[in-house]
Amino acid sequence: MSVSSVPFRRRPRRLVPVTIGAASILLLAACGGGSISEGNGGEESEGPVKIGLSVPLSGVYAALGEDMTQGFELYLDENDGQLGGRDIEVVKADEGESPQTGVPATSKLVTQNDVSAVVGIVNSATALGLKDTFVQSEVPLIIANAGADELTDDASPYIWRTSFTNGQVGAALGAAVAEELGDKEVFLMAADYAAGHESVDGFRETFTEAGGSIAGEAFTPFGTTSDWQPFLSKVRSSGAGAVYVFYAGAEAVNFVKQYDSFGIGDSAQLYGAGFLTEGGVLEAQGAAAEGVRTSLHYSHLLDTDRNAEFVEAYQAAYDEVPTVYAVQAYDAAAALDLALEDAESTDGAGIADALANVGDIDSPRGTWSFDEDHNPDQPYYLREVQKADGGLANVVLEELTQ
Amino acid sequence: MLSWLDANALSMLNGVALAAVLFLIAVGLSLVFGTMDVLNLAHGAVSLTGAYIGVAFLERDTTIPLFVTAVLAAAAFGMVAGVVLAAMTSSVGDHLRQALLTLGVALIAGDVLREIFGADVESVSAPASLAGAVSVFGRPYPLYRLVIIGISAAIAVVLYIVLERTRVGALVRATVADRAMVEAIGVRTNLVLGGVFGAGAALAAIGGLLAAPILGAQPGLDDTVLLLALVVVVVGGLGSLRGALVGALLVGQVQTLGVALASEYASFLLFAAMAIVLLTRPRGLLPAKTGAHG
Amino acid sequence: MMRSKAQPRPSAADRTGASASTGGGRRHLPRPVLVSRVALGLALLVLAALPLFLAPYPIGLAGRILAFALLVVSVDLLTGVTGMPTLGQVAYFGTGAYAAGLVGIHMDSSAVLQLLVGSAAAALLALLTGAVAVRTSGIVFLMVTLAIGELVHRFADSFAPVGASNGLAGIPPISILPGGEPLELAGFIYWWVLAVFLLGMAVATLVVKSPLGRSMRGVRDGEKRLHALGQQTYPVKLAAYTIAGGLAGAAGTAWVAQTRFFSPGDLGFDVAAFALLSVVLGGAGTLWGPVIGAFVVILVRDWLSAYVDGRGALMLGVLFVVAVYTLPRGIAGARWRKPLRRPRRTSP
Structure with a gap:
């Protein structure tokens, strides 16, 4: 047994480290605000509409995160960085592998970055852990992968899914x-x-x-x-x-x-x-x-004009064929595009209301629409x-x- | 009894194949701990790098000469990585700080590997002439796994002879037992220890490469491999060659025969087995005779 | 880096503090005691005032750090104080969290009740598992506790009443007492987490100063010697293990009070490893060092990583490697004013 035997010290006698610690905590205060009064995320503002993109950039699901990012960004590029005629600012977060990192990173988009909606989430447990946060903050979460059946059980107005259920x-x-x-x-x-x-x-x-x-x-x-x-x-x-x-x-x-x-x-x-x-x-x-x-619900060999056009654009941009994960994020952007066109306001509640009325989405996977539980009603x-x-x-x- | 054997013989054979890979990966971890008293948590990362070297060398069609080249490259990389790790850990005395250091190295290595090879699952194909199946107990069995058993057994024999029967082995054993005495006769023990670390890491890299056609290569595999190797090493007994072998065989059987017989409890078997072994024989099944630690 | 930064402005506190590290800890030094009280008071004041000026996200981060820090302190009680390095405290952390969550869903949203049930359940599990685990020591103990952590993890992964792999969701917001007003605002929840953290720290401090604490250090510094003196070490180790389990459980209840969600990923091997490494990073054996270690680890992983897309692990890795060479005794053992006794040739 040769584990460390650092002598035990009874009291924190040193002022300096404590002061440094305190100072660094206070640095965080630069974020400002206070947290003992009411306030919702996703507030209406003058500038571009902020949309969060939370996908795994690290860990075992990072490959999916990359595809999803590419799909989402392709849609934005095709529309000159706009959705529904409004400029979009994308705020990214690293969902990581598990809720341990995914929940805080995504909550940050809502509570700190004040995004109007979030797209992404690969891990079902992470999505479940986030559900309450989104419902309470009245910010829509558009799930572009996580497939847990129970995510959409109660058809909350703030939880939408462009992917599938398991x-x-x-x-x-x-x-x-x-x-x-x-x-x-x-x-x-x-x-x-x-x-x-x-x-x-x-x-x-x-x-x-x-x-x-x-x-x-x-x-x-x-x-x-x-x-x-x-x-x-x-x-x-x-x-x-x-x-x-x-x-x-x-x-x-x-x-x-x-x-x-x-x-x-x-x-x-x-x-x-x-x-x-x-x-x-x-x-x-x-x-x-x-x-x-x-x-x-997708294959890049699907023989439709809409898909051929999409595959060509995707290959031109990223030099690889699109996956279902890319399409799911691409369609999340499409749904937001339609919603923002009609939204009465660009805060979370306004977008959520508009999502309920987007109707048919003309997607590379075929035409689909949200069903009553906010899951895609789509061809397989x-x-x-x-x-x-x-x-x-x-x-x-x-x-x-x- | 015969029908039981008939149903499970393939699982038992397969357990041996798994053990062969585990032995290669774990033996380095065990020897480094035994000789240098270093807990090397970057071992899994070294092994994963070996797998990625396979990815780099063997795109689709794998020939045996190319495969051998990849093995040599992995060994060379492992040797260098081991010597570097030996130098890095030489001034770090206690296990917990070694853990902090080597896990830090592992985290960095994982990120670098992801940067180079991407986050996708990569795969390595076995040499074409070894890729088929042969009939074992009347059932098809992948030939490549039998080859791995052969390679691993050969390496084990060579290791045994080197450590037990040669002057180099005697030097290593003497360094473990009494470093000052070995220094006194004019041997630079740092070289001996660096050599052991390098050899151990080289074996881990080779093991990772040989396992790549079965396990693939992707981010996160380093943790899985590290945990398995740690289990093998403590179950077998730290610092001993035979311990690593016995540990690998036991873990291999638990993961195959055990899973076949009690598949509902499959996810608990490995750690339950380890806990039972450690609680009944805290020093492992076959601990090193030179007990510098225990 | 930190060494050079602290170069100017020597203070009385530093001088006495440095020399006191080898002292026997008698109570005849009023001055450092005073200084430490002031430091403690300052730290408490800052911690308590945070919700007044921090927005909901950073306050949530601060709360998660406190909950994780309490888990780390429980690891330190075993690893640093008793000399038993452990990877198993996540098992009791998870037990406390799941117990609190289940109480919240099925019985009552009272945080006090959840804290009591959660820590009791965790302490009980620690007593039962510790009864066999503490018979081992050193690296074997480390691996046995790893097994405990992994077994509980895998059990949670397939146990439907706690949501299996999807995690336990739908936990209602806490109230302080049964039937009380639910706390929705991040700042108030943070104050509850802070209360649990301080309570846990108080328990840990009392234990360390008690005769039991002396025996625990005795186990660390020479278990064989104690045996030779005819002292039983098994009850000491089991008591330490049970108390540490209870503390980890309390940390779990505080964690879940905030996240209102708990999944098997929250008690995985990486959490166990980071908890242990936070202890080493902070300085094993002191209580406040590991708290700072926890602070640094979570801050780098959850906050800094947001600015370096997907590079959180890399930053942690660099931090660990740098810390090993620059802070040989952890953050708590760092010399904040003078250079190290033996100046190194390598670092500039």
Whole structure:
């Protein structure tokens, strides 16, 4: 045992460090104000409208944050830095990996920077931790990724979502898989956290409704599983004819590669929520991902004029193809654009009111609108990983009926 | 019994493959602690850098010569990083300040790696000729994992021979036991210790690279690897080669066979197993004989 | 950096303070006592006055720093005072926070009640887990406490009544007493957090000055010697562990009173590591040093990082490395006036 043995001192006898500490605290006072009287964030002001952009710039979700920033900024660039005809000032915050950093960083946008609305948030727990702050400050939060079902449970006028709910993405796939499999059974597998469970539950509901049957299920420790062999053995011994999974990020890469290298794919078709093969993840999976089928509300190969135009602009600006995460943030900017056009005031409450009336949004993903819970009412697509323009990509097979 | 074996044999074999990687990464951490009494929390970052070196060298098609080159590059990098860390920690005596210093280095390294390689998950493919599957117990099993077991076993044997049977090994062991005496016979112990640190870090970088086709490379992997290596090292017994091996084998089995048998409790198994081992055998399963600490 | 800054203006406080660090701590030095009282009073005054001039965001930051600082003090009681380095205090921090949150949601929004329940639950868990953990020491103890922290983390991650991985949300704003007016304004909540912090500091100070505190330092400075003298160290270590657990629980209740949300990410390995490193950074063994350490760590991570998009970790890393070489005894051990005894060749 050789841990530090600094002698214990009984009293803080030194004035100097305390004074320095006190002085540095007082420096913070430069921010000014006082915090024992009422005051709302998102106040109406003369200059440009301040919009917060809170996405992960560090930690394991940083890649998503980068895509979202690019999508959001592309929309602004296409509109000369304006939304709804008003100049926009973007204030950025680093959401980080967990609520521990994400909640304070995003709250700062509302309580300190006085933004009129915030776009972003990848982590569902962070979004849940922020919900009360936004509702109380009467500033709208436009969630551009986090998929927790319960975020929009009570349809608060200040919580909006341009992405998806975990349940929806899974549910979109259920009927199609049931039809395709006939009497073969499906094994369900997901990361053992809220998103994984919600996704699997959504799939299970529509799948069994359409007459499908389940061979078994397994939930793998979230964020710490690196070896899926024990779980893949279960799949094999269950005799399942297909597997439905929910994984994202590094877990998606490792899972898909191991699924392939243990040869499970020969006997069981792999299905999943689209994050399984989206963006940089697909590139890292390489050939192992070929043939994987997923449901999602976007693919850059979606064959519409609106999307072609978007993909071209995105590639010109960033030299890479857009991901669903970029589109979600792009559409958040689009929703704000429409809302600000009609908003009676540019404070939080004014924008929130206007968001309720934006109607249809003409998006690269297809036309969509906010439903009564403020989630997107949008098309979902069945995609398959195939060789396309020199690499692998998610080719759209059909639009899924719900 | 036979059917149980049939169902789980693959998990057990796979546990050995995982142990092979863990051993390579953890043995350096253990030796550095044993010889230099340094708690190196930058070990995970060194290992992740090894993985990223793989990313840099092996874009898509991986040939065996290229793979070997990448391994050598990772080893060279690790050696340098280890010597630098040895110099940085040499004046820092107690474990907690070493932790502060090396975790600081790890945070900086993580940021630099993200700056160079981006935040996306990167992947390394195994050499094409080793990428397929072979039939083991009548089931397909990735050949590459068997290769890792072979490489790791070979390195373990070499390490054992060097440490136990050669003059260099004797010098290292003597330095651990009585540094002043070794200095007295005219050996510069700093060189010995720097060499051990360098070799340990080189093994970590090689381990990270060899594991890259399985684990990939992305921000945050350094923490995961560091925690696993720490568990391996304390479970096996600090500062001993055989301890690291036993620890790695145990952790490997817990993570595969254990997970297969009790998958509902999968997320608790690793740390529960570690707690049980440490509470019953506080010095680990096979602690170093030269007990400079305990 | 700090050394050169403090070069001018030597004061009586410094001179006596520097020499007193080796003293036996008898009560016959009225002057430094007076000075320390003045310093303490000044610090309290500043802390109490903050809500009058700080806006809601910085006051929230200040409150989070205080709650985290109390967690760090609990780590210091074990690490610095008793010589048992720990990564497990997040387990009790989380227990206190979740208990307070559950009380708030299902029973009553009284902060006093939440504080009592939260610290009691945390102390109880610390007693039960400490009963086995304190049988070990040194790096093994560190790893056992890491295991405790991680096990509680993973349990919270999958335990539905506390919201599992999504976290515990919907905690109503606190009131001070049962049935009281809910505190909505950041400044008032901060005052409650400050009260909890001061209460916790008072408990920690009393413990350190008590006979138990003397035994704790005895364990740190030579457990074997105490054994040889026939003293039982197990009860001392377990008592210290339980008290530290209760303090960490109190810190958890203060944290959740502010954020009104708690998720498994709040008791992860990084929080445990930062809490331990704050102790080392501040100066293990003193109580106020780690408080400053906590202040610096949170300020860099949450406030400064907002100005350097996504570079919070890098800044912390640089801070840690620089601190190891410039402040060998932590912030508390820094010499604020004179240069170090042995001037180094390296740093300018």
